[in-house]
Amino acid sequence: MSATAWAAAIVILIGVAVLVLILHADLTYPRSDLPIVQSARTLDPHPPQRRWDDTVYVVPYTHAAPGRPPTIPQAHAIMQQHVDCRSADxxxxxxxxxxxxxxxRMRPRAR
Structure with a gap:
């Protein structure tokens, strides 16, 4: 056999092996028994409602001033994200x- 034939045979064998593994997993674990489905069943279907103002949005990590003043929960999150930064910088x-x-919510340190 030529090198091309061997390469084609190996690719076919790998494809068949992957297909067998996928089919085995699919036949072994019926859709209703997937761990993801089981954990989703245990979730609370009616989570507690949060007010819009309490939502903390994750923004890309940047040191630039925000476009508008952050809410108090957002300010707390910013202070935690920038714990290593100096306010002057x-x-x-x-x-x-x-x-x-x-x-x-915070008292500046007396100098």
Whole structure:
């Protein structure tokens, strides 16, 4: 056999092996017994409703000042994300800190 024939045979054998593994898994675990389906059944169908203001949106990690002042939960999240930043160097942390100080959630350290 030539090298091309051997390569074609190996590709066919690998394809058949993958197909057998997929079919075996599909026949062994019927759709109703998949772990994902079982865990979805245990989820609460009526999760507690959250107010729109309490939602914390994840934004790309950036040090630029936000377009508008963050809400208090967003400011807390920003402070946690930028824990290693200095307020003097990071406009996003500085704005979050200002919001928390104005809301009385944080007291600036006396110098």
């Amino acid at each position: 990071c406009a996003r942390k500085r704005e979050a800190r200002r919001v928390l100080v104005e809301a009385g």
